[in-house]
Amino acid sequence: MRHLALGLVLLAALALAAALGFRQVALGADLARREVMGALSDLGYARVVASEGRTVFRLLPVPRLVLYDVEVGAEDARPALSVDRMTADLDLWTALFGGVRIERLVLEQPDLVAAALPTFETPVPKVLEPILARLNEVGEVEIRNGVLRSERDGRPLVSAAHIAVSWPAESASAELTGSYDWNGQPVTVSLDLARPLALLEGGASTAEFQMTSPELSVAFAGEAASSGRLAGRLTASLPSLGRAIDWLTDHRPAVPEIGPLTLAADLMSEDGRFDLARATVSIEGFEGRGALDLVFPEDRRPSLGGTLAFERLDLDGIAEALAPRPTNPLAATRTIPTAFVDSMDIDLRVSAERGQAGPLALSDLAGTVKMKDGVATLDIGDAELLGGRGQMRVAIDSTARPPVLKGSASARDVDASGLFAAFGLDPALATGRADVAFDAASPVTSWADLLRRHRLEVVLSARSGSVSGLDPQRLTTDGRTVFDPGTAPAALPFATLKAEIATWGSRMELRSLRLSSELGTIEASGFLLNGADEADLVGTFDPAPVPSAVSGAALTKPKPIGMTMRGSWPHPVVVTTAGSSGE
Template sequence: MPSPLVRRSIWVIGAAALIVGLIIAMLPLIASTRLVRDRIAYEMSSWSGYRVTIDSTPEIEVWPSFRAVLTNVAMTQWGEPDHPPVIEAERMEIKLSALAALGGNVVFSSASMIRPTLRVERTADGHYLPALPAGGRIASSVKATREAVAANAGQAEPGRVSSDPFGMVEVSDGRVTVFADGKDREILTGVAGRVSWPTLNSTATLSVTGIWRGESVAIEASSAKPLMLFAGGEAPVTASLTAKPATASFDGIVKTTENPFVDGTVKFSAPSLRRMLEWSRADVSPGSAIGSLSIAGRMSGDAQRLKLDNAEIGLDGNPGMGVLNASFADGVPSIAGTLAFETLDLRSFLAAFTPLAPVAGAADAAQTGPSEIDTTFANRMNLDLRLSAGHAVAGSVTLSEVAANVQVKNGLAAFDISDAAAFDGNLQAGIRFDRKPEGTQVEMRLLASDIEGGAFGAATGMPRLFPIGRGNISLIMKGPGRTWGSILDNAEGTISATFGPGALSDFDLAGFQKRSAEGGFFALGDVSKGTLPIDGAEFKASISRGVVKIDKAEAKSPQGRLWLTGIVPYVGRGLALSGGIVPPDQPAAQNGATPPQAMFFVGGSWNAPFISPIRSTPPALAGPAAPVQ
C-alpha cells in the first residue's frame, strides 16, 4: 500500500492534470466569448494603423497550437471606406497567447496570410507604393524614433527606441497589384515568404519569393536597426535580389530621409544583358546588346549622385577596373567615368551601352536587311566614358594600347578611338550619330598611319585591294540614315591611300599578260599564283550614294605601271572598272596620247572579279583612256 504522502502526491498531480485539461477544454469557449471578432480586429488595427474588418467570427483552434483562423480580412485606410483595401487576405491564421486569452487579452506571436493582395498606387514622383497608415503602434514607434534621431544628431538613444514585441508574419500564394482607373493590374504573383521581427528594437529579416514578368525572383534583406531605417536615421542594411536574368546585392549603411545616402559594397551580374533589359523593360534600347555584364565596387552617394569606387567590371568575360559616377539631378541619368581593361571586345562594349554597334558587320547588314539604329537612346541617357585597353578586338581587327571615348548626350552618340596600335602602325577611328529635326546624320572616319597594308587587307577581308607594304589610309563618310544599309546607301565621302615599296599579293603579271593576249575573258583567280613587286601605290576615290568612284588607282612596278578607274557599287558588290598595264620602258606620251599598253575591263563581283581584254595598241593608234562612268 502506498504511504499517505504518496497518495496525497498522486491526488495533487491528478487534480492539476484535471484543471489543465478543463482549461484546455474551456479555451475555445472562453476565446469564443472574449476573443470576439471586434477584439482581434481592434488589436490588428492598433498595430497596423489600418481599419481592419473580418468577414466572419474567428475559429479558435487549440491543437497543435492556440490560434485564431480568420476569413476575408481587409485593411483599409481610415476615412476611405469606398476605396479598395490596401491589404486583404482570403484567410489569416494568428497564433495567440493562451494565458493572455484567459485574461481577455489578444497577444499575437505570429500571423500567416493565405492568398493576400497588396495594392500599390503610383505616387506623384512616379514611385509605386501602398497607401501608408497615419497611425498605429508601428507608425507611432517610427515617429518617436524619428524625433529621437532629430534630437540627438542623427542617432537615437537606445532607451528611446521602442522595444514592443512584434513577431513573425508569413505570406503564401500572395500577389501585388497596381490599382489605377478602378482596376487592379498584377505585377507580382506567387508571393511567399516571411518577415521576422521579434521586437521593434531588434534585428528584422525579410525573405520572400515571387514571380515578376514571368521570372522567379527571390529577395533577402535584413537590418540590425530597422526602426532607425524607417525613421530616417542611419542603419546597416544587407539586401540581395536573385533571378535568372540578373542578381544584385548590397551590404552597407543606408539613410532614407533628410539627405538620404548609401555607402556600401554593391554587386550586380547578368548572364545576358539583352535578356535582362527585356525583362526589366527599361526605357533603354541597347540595340544588339549581347553577352554578360558584371559590376562590383563600393557605392556611395545620395539620390542625386552616386559614385562607384574600385569598380570591377566584367563584359563578356573581359575584366576591367575604374571609377564610375552617376547623376540623376537633371531628370536624365548621366554616367561618367574611366575604365581600364586588359582585353576588350569593342563591339560587345558598344552594343551593351550604346546603339552604335551593328548586329553584324557593315557589309553583312546591307545583305541581311535593315538594322534600325535607336538614336532616341541619346535622349534618354547621358554617357561619358573614357576607356583604355591593353588589347582589344573590333570584329576581325586586333588592336593594342587603345585609348577611346564614348559619349551619348542630347541626341548625339559618338565613339572615338583616339589612339591605338594596329597593323604594325597607328589607327584612329570614330563614328557618331547626331539626331537632328531633319533626320539622323551619321559620320564615320578612319585614319590608319604607317600600317602594314597586307595585314589591313587580310583583316578587312579584301587582301587583293591593299598592297603588302607600309602606307597610310584615310576614309571619311557623312550622310543621313536610320539603318546601317541606308547609311552606306546615302553617304558622301572620300577614300585615299598611299603605299611605299612592297608587293601586290595574289597577282601573276606574266600570266595576266599572257591571258590578255590570248583574248576572251578570264577570272582574276586564274592568275593569282604570284606576287608583283611594286615601288609604290596610290589610291583616290569618292563615295556618293552607295557608289565608290575610283579617280585614281595606280601601282608602279619595275615590270610596268598598273592603273584602274571606274565605279564599284556598294549594293550588290558589283564591279565596273577599266584598267591598263603600261610597260616600264615606254616613253612618256606626247600631246595627251595614251602610251601603248594592255587594256582591259574588270567586271563580276568583289569576291569573283573577271577580266575582259580590250585591246593592245601601238602608239599611233592609241587614244585617251576614258574611265568607265
C-alpha cells in the first residue's frame, strides 16, 4: 500500500507537471514568437514582422521555436528581409516559468535588401553598436547561406554568407567569425572584442579584426572606442589597387592597376582621419618607410599626405601601371585613364637611395608626388645620374580637354657616352661631359595619339670630348663615307658641341648643330629622321686657319667643305665636297 500511495503521488505530480507543461507550451509558443519578432524589429527596421509559414514550438529537451517564411518590412512594400527558416533556442528555466530569453538565433537563407551600407568613413564602433545592443539580449546569432542585395537594382552584393556572432554574457568577450562572397570573390572574416559592454556604454575595448580575400587582406589589433577612435597595428595587402577598388565599390572607377601593394603601420584613427606612423609601404615590390595621413572630409575629396623613404624606387614600373604600353595595335587605341587624378588630393614627399627613370639609373633622389584639383605632378628635385646631377618634373592635367602631359628634365655634367647609351644609341658616338635639357608635351588620350602628336625638344651641350663616325682626315677632301661610329678608324675631337633637337610623331629634326674643334667648326641642320627612318642633313665644315707656306705670312683660311648625311639608319652616307657650302 505504501508503494502504491507513493506511486499515486508520483503519477499525480507527473500529471500536474504535464498539465503545467502543456499550458506553458501554449503560452510560451505565443510569447516566444512575439519575442523573436521583436528581436527582428529591433535590428533597425522597426517595421511589420510577419511569419507566413508554419510555427513549431517545443519545450523539452531544449525550448525551441521554429518559424518558416518570415518577412520583415513596411506595410504595402517589398520586404526588407525575408528568412526561409528561423530557429530560436530559448533558456529552459525561463521558459518553464512562462518567460522568454533567446539564447541562440539561427537564420537560414536570409535575404536582406540594403537600404544604405556604411561608408568607408563610418567609424567601425558605430557600425557595431546596433549589433552589440541586440546581442546583449540574444547571446548568439548564426546566419546560414545569407544574401545581401542592393536596393537600387536588386543584385547580390553579399552571397553565401555563413556568419556566427557570439556574446554569451555581459562580462564576456564577443566574437564574430564567418565567410561570404562579395562581388564574386570569397571572403573570410573574424572579429574579437574583449570588452563589448564597455564599447556599448561609450568606452573602449581591445579589438582584433582579420579579413582575407583574393583582392584584399586586412588585419588590425589594438583598441576601438565608441567615439570611432581606433589605435593599433594595421596591415593590409592587395595584388592590384585598381582591382581592389573595383571589387570593394559599387561603381567602376578608372583607377590604375598599381600593385601589388602592402602596408603595415601604427594606426590612429578618429573623425575621418587616419594617421599611419612607423609605416612600411611596398609598391610594385619597392619598399618605403615613413609616416602617412589619410583624411576623408565630408565636404571635399579624400587626401593623402606624408613622407616615404625607399631603398629603391622604379619610376618606370609606376608609369607602366598608370599607362601600360600597348602590346598590339588594338591596345594602342585604348584610352589612357586619367579620371583617377581628380579622385583625391595627394601630397607625398619621397626619397630613394636608388631608382630608375626611363633608361636612366638614378641615385640619391628626392622629390614630391602631388595630385590637386585634377592635376597630378611628379617632381624629382634632385638626383644623381651618369656622374652628374639631374632633375625632372612631369604633370598631367586631367581638367584639360583632352587631358595633357607636360614635362621637363635636365642633367648637368653627365657622361656623354652614358647619356647616348641610355637612349639606345651607340655609346661610342660621343665622349665628354654634357649638359642636357628636355621639354615635352602631349595629349593623354591613347598611346597611338601620344606617339603621333607628342612634342619633345632637347638641348645638348658637351665639352672636351669626341665624336665617332666622322673621320677627321676625310673632312677636308671630297668623298663618301658610311657613318658607322663602331668601326670608324678615328674620332673627331671637339672643344664644345651644342645641338638643338625637336621631335614630333615619327620625325626628329636637328634644328642646329655646332661643333668646335682644333680642326675647325662643323655646323649642320636637317632631319635625323624624316618619317621614313632616314637621315637628311646638310651642313658645312669650316676648317681652322693653317700656317702659310711662306715664313712670317698670315694664317691661310681654307675654303668651307660642304657636307651632307643622307640614307637609312643606322648607317647613312656622309658626303663631303671641297670648296662647297653643302648641297
